[in-house]
Amino acid sequence: MSLLKLDSLTKQFGGLTAVKEFSTGLEAGELCALIGPNGSGKTTIFNLITGIYTPTSGTVTFNGQDITGWRPDRITACGIARTFQNIRLFKGLNVLENVVVGKHLRLKSDPFSATFHLPNYRREDEAMFAEGLELLDSLGLSRLAYEAPTSLPYGEQRKLEIARALATDPKLLLLDEPAAGMSPTDSEELMVFITHILKTYKLTILLIEHQMRVVMGICPRIIAIDHGETIAEGTPEYIQNHPKVIEAYLGVADYA
Amino acid sequence: MKKRRNLILTLAALILFGGFLYYAQHTFNPYILRILNLCAVFTIFAVTFNLIFGYTGQFSLGHAGFAAVGAYVAALLTMSAAQKSANFFLKPIISPLANVEIPFLPALLLAGLFASVVGSLVAWPALRLRGDYLAIATLGFSEIIRILLVNLQPITNGALGLKGIPSYTNLYWSWGAALVCIFIIKSLINTSYGRAMSAIRDDEVAAEALGVSLFKHKMMAFAVSAFFVGVAGALMANLISTIDPKVFLFFLTYQIVGITVMGGMGSLTGSTIAAILYTVFLEALRPIESPFTIGPLNIPGIPGMRMVLFSILLLTVILFYRRGLMGTNEFSWDWLIGLFHRKDTALAAPTGGAEK
Numbered sequence: 001m002s003l004l005k006l007d008s009l010t011k012q013f014g015g016l017t018a019v020k021e022f023s024t025g026l027e028a029g030e031l032c033a034l035i036g037p038n039g040s041g042k043t044t045i046f047n048l049i050t051g052i053y054t055p056t057s058g059t060v061t062f063n064g065q066d067i068t069g070w071r072p073d074r075i076t077a078c079g080i081a082r083t084f085q086n087i088r089l090f091k092g093l094n095v096l097e098n099v100v101v102g103k104h105l106r107l108k109s110d111p112f113s114a115t116f117h118l119p120n121y122r123r124e125d126e127a128m129f130a131e132g133l134e135l136l137d138s139l140g141l142s143r144l145a146y147e148a149p150t151s152l153p154y155g156e157q158r159k160l161e162i163a164r165a166l167a168t169d170p171k172l173l174l175l176d177e178p179a180a181g182m183s184p185t186d187s188e189e190l191m192v193f194i195t196h197i198l199k200t201y202k203l204t205i206l207l208i209e210h211q212m213r214v215v216m217g218i219c220p221r222i223i224a225i226d227h228g229e230t231i232a233e234g235t236p237e238y239i240q241n242h243p244k245v246i247e248a249y250l251g252v253a254d255y256a
Numbered sequence: 257m258k259k260r261r262n263l264i265l266t267l268a269a270l271i272l273f274g275g276f277l278y279y280a281q282h283t284f285n286p287y288i289l290r291i292l293n294l295c296a297v298f299t300i301f302a303v304t305f306n307l308i309f310g311y312t313g314q315f316s317l318g319h320a321g322f323a324a325v326g327a328y329v330a331a332l333l334t335m336s337a338a339q340k341s342a343n344f345f346l347k348p349i350i351s352p353l354a355n356v357e358i359p360f361l362p363a364l365l366l367a368g369l370f371a372s373v374v375g376s377l378v379a380w381p382a383l384r385l386r387g388d389y390l391a392i393a394t395l396g397f398s399e400i401i402r403i404l405l406v407n408l409q410p411i412t413n414g415a416l417g418l419k420g421i422p423s424y425t426n427l428y429w430s431w432g433a434a435l436v437c438i439f440i441i442k443s444l445i446n447t448s449y450g451r452a453m454s455a456i457r458d459d460e461v462a463a464e465a466l467g468v469s470l471f472k473h474k475m476m477a478f479a480v481s482a483f484f485v486g487v488a489g490a491l492m493a494n495l496i497s498t499i500d501p502k503v504f505l506f507f508l509t510y511q512i513v514g515i516t517v518m519g520g521m522g523s524l525t526g527s528t529i530a531a532i533l534y535t536v537f538l539e540a541l542r543p544i545e546s547p548f549t550i551g552p553l554n555i556p557g558i559p560g561m562r563m564v565l566f567s568i569l570l571l572t573v574i575l576f577y578r579r580g581l582m583g584t585n586e587f588s589w590d591w592l593i594g595l596f597h598r599k600d601t602a603l604a605a606p607t608g609g610a611e612k
């Protein structure tokens with residue numbers, strides 16, 4: 001049984017069909033890339049999976065459960081976490097607190113025991129911070145724990161978003177262009193980092209990427225979309241030489 | 257070690273403050289006492305507004321409405337049967353309310369509870385809205401409450417209002433309530449729930465994607481806020497002893513927003529200082545509304561002059577000093593001691609305002 005199943009997902013914005021009859025499945029432990037030119041509907045697919053948008057038609061099944069139309073926080077609670085294409089960190093909280101917010105959904109203490117710092121809450125709170133620090137440490141960010149997120153270099157901010165997503169204890173991680181705006185060396189490093197967390201945290205990862213070559217080396221399976229529709233799906237070699245993919249990327253040689 | 261020291265300092269400060277309240281309550285004249293009580297009431301107003309707007313990012317303009325609910329509940333619960341029948345000469349008050357008269361403490365708590373329930377009921381539909389729309393919706397609700405007060409004559413005595421509410425409010429009640437309010441809101445902010453609220457303020461989409469229930473946390477901020485606003489309204493009713501629907505015009509909310517912005521969004525210290533300064537200056541500047549002369553110039557009294565000044569000051573803060581008095585900084589003993597250290601030793605150690 002696949003961990004995630006998307007069944008003919010369609011999303012229309014007024015007259016525009018951003019995603020059309022999109023279907024695919026993800027096996028547990030898989031690392032899969034979703035590629036496509038600008039405006040092809042990649043982010044919209046993420047928004048449909050995470051509940052930010054409700055699909056016009058089609059279903060999302062996660063872990064055997066139909067989660068179509070669920071509220072985003074409930075979807076996160078059942079094990080799907082994501083990062084955003086345009087970084088969305090909490091500016092008013094420090095780096096560690098940004099991560100600890102991701103642990104809030106697992107908090108058992110009620111607001112009353114929290115407000116009065118009763119022992120059950122204090123224990124949980126300490127554990128949250130300890131786990132948060134541990135997570136930052138394993139991602140090499142612990143020295144920045146008490147900094148403001150906006151003071152971090154761009155690459156670190158992207159990593160922090162991943163750390164924050166990991167704090168929710170996901171089974172499936174959705175990364176929206178994690179290498180955007182990075183130099184080739186940095187993005188290569190990031191891809192190594194992604195394969196590292198895939199194994200360490202026993203994740204399943206779906207990764208959006210603009211530039212095909214970034215994912216070529218690490219993703220055994222790639223889905224290429226254009227105008228909201230799947231145009232090819234398969235190994236990097238297959239995708240690279242697929243006429244429709246070449247056509248979609250035609251004139252934008254840089255991406256190939 | 258440091259924690260212990262801070263605890264001792266806090267206790268000492270509280271004892272000193274208690275001593276001051278005792279001294280003030282027994283020696284100051286009623287006029288000064290009234291101002292000091294109002295300082296506490298406005299402190300509660302500003303701190304609670306900060307929880308909703310400064311920490312949770314919800315621009316709600318319902319404070320006057322919540323305060324009105326608290327004020328009327330407390331007034332009706334503490335007035336004697338005789339007072340009530342004297343007030344309600346147009347149409348008698350409905351029967352179960354005519355004879356209730358309960359002590360101040362339960363009246364305060366019920367006022368808070370009532371306001372909290374009303375606040376949650378308002379928040380329930382309104383919290384689906386964002387930004388300006390939430391402001392408009394809550395403003396509307398606040399107005400509806402006021403219109404209900406005018407028209408529910410058998411309960412509220414309509415536009416005539418209520419007179420002869422027992423003056424139970426003294427410095428112990430008002431400042432006691434203010435300290436409890438500050439303590440609880442500060443503690444709440446420092447919990448995981450408080451962090452979730454700040455996350456909502458900074459980015460709703462990201463917060464929700466991290467599993468934070470927007471509705472639950474916004475609701476929590478509203479319920480807690482409205483509770484203390486209700487208590488403050490009750491303190492006000494039992495302080496000024498005469499209330500009518502006009503006390504709770506939008507103007508009250510405007511003042512609260514102004515005070516909070518000037519104190520600094522996200523600083524309870526700032527809210528407290530600004531509330532006290534505002535209340536004191538409003539009284540101190542009373543003379544400028546009566547005719548006065550500067551040299552050869554005869555200036556006629558202009559009613560509302562103080563509000564013009566307040567609005568200009570508010571505008572200046574918003575335009576040029578958005579951080580307000582304190583920004584997001586809070587008072588802390590470490591900061592205060594650091595300040596002295598800096599003066600003692602020429603070696604100025606940067607303290608950066610001492611967060612938290």
Ligand SMILES: Nc1ncnc2c1ncn2[C@@H]1O[C@H](COP(=O)(O)OP(=O)(O)OP(=O)(O)O)[C@@H](O)[C@H]1O
Binds near residue numbers: 013039042043044
């Ligand atoms: N909320 C919305 N309202 C209207 N149109 C939208 C909305 N969100 C996305 N779209 C449209 O849907 C199409 C797909 O957008 P989407 O953001 O999914 O593309 P993308 O593949 O992520 O592109 P990029 O590579 O630029 O990030 C675009 O034409 C976009 O303008």
Ligand SMILES: [Mg+2]
Binds near residue numbers: 042044085
């Ligand atoms: Mg996108």
